[in-house]
Amino acid sequence: MSHLELRAQMTVRPGQLEGFTAQAAELMRLTRELDTHTLRYDWFISEDRTRCEVHEAYESEQGLFEHNEHIMAARATLFRDFADGHHMTAYGTVSQRLVDLSEVHAGGLEVQAFLFGLQPAPTAPGLEEES
Numbered sequence: 753m754s755h756l757e758l759r760a761q762m763t764v765r766p767g768q769l770e771g772f773t774a775q776a777a778e779l780m781r782l783t784r785e786l787d788t789h790t791l792r793y794d795w796f797i798s799e800d801r802t803r804c805e806v807h808e809a810y811e812s813e814q815g816l817f818e819h820n821e822h823i824m825a826a827r828a829t830l831f832r833d834f835a836d837g838h839h840m841t842a843y844g845t846v847s848q849r850l851v852d853l854s855e856v857h858a859g860g861l862e863v864q865a866f867l868f869g870l871q872p873a874p875t876a877p878g879l880e881e882e883s
Contacts, residue, residue, distance in 0.1 A: 756812060756850075775826065778829075779823050787819050840854050843863075
């Protein structure tokens with residue numbers, strides 16, 4: 753698996769939806785303007801607007817480390833003021849550096865190893881082999 757996929761989950765604090773949404777938009781703006789190795793950074797919110805999930809994909813772990821540098825302050829504001837319960841899951845093999853980073857920013861990392869798929873290895877948008 754040459755790329756890195758992650759899922760981040762969190763809850764929106766009661767009465768903080770407007771601030772949460774504005775801060776999530778700021779994270780998206782920073783990602784669009786500064787990241788160079790991010791393939792996916794999609795935010796989803798539950799129908800009742802109390803839970804959020806972010807689907808992320810990077811060309812490699814280095815892309816995630818770059819992304820982390822760009823959003824560090826804005827993410828800190830998100831969790832200080834508007835969100836709780838940050839949980840992250842990584843799909844594939846991860847380094848100790850990534851495990852350590854997740855301990856600081858998400859209270860740990862659940863890692864899921866690739867078992868089966870339609871392709872011999874998972875693919876991310878933009879990384880498919882050309883025929």
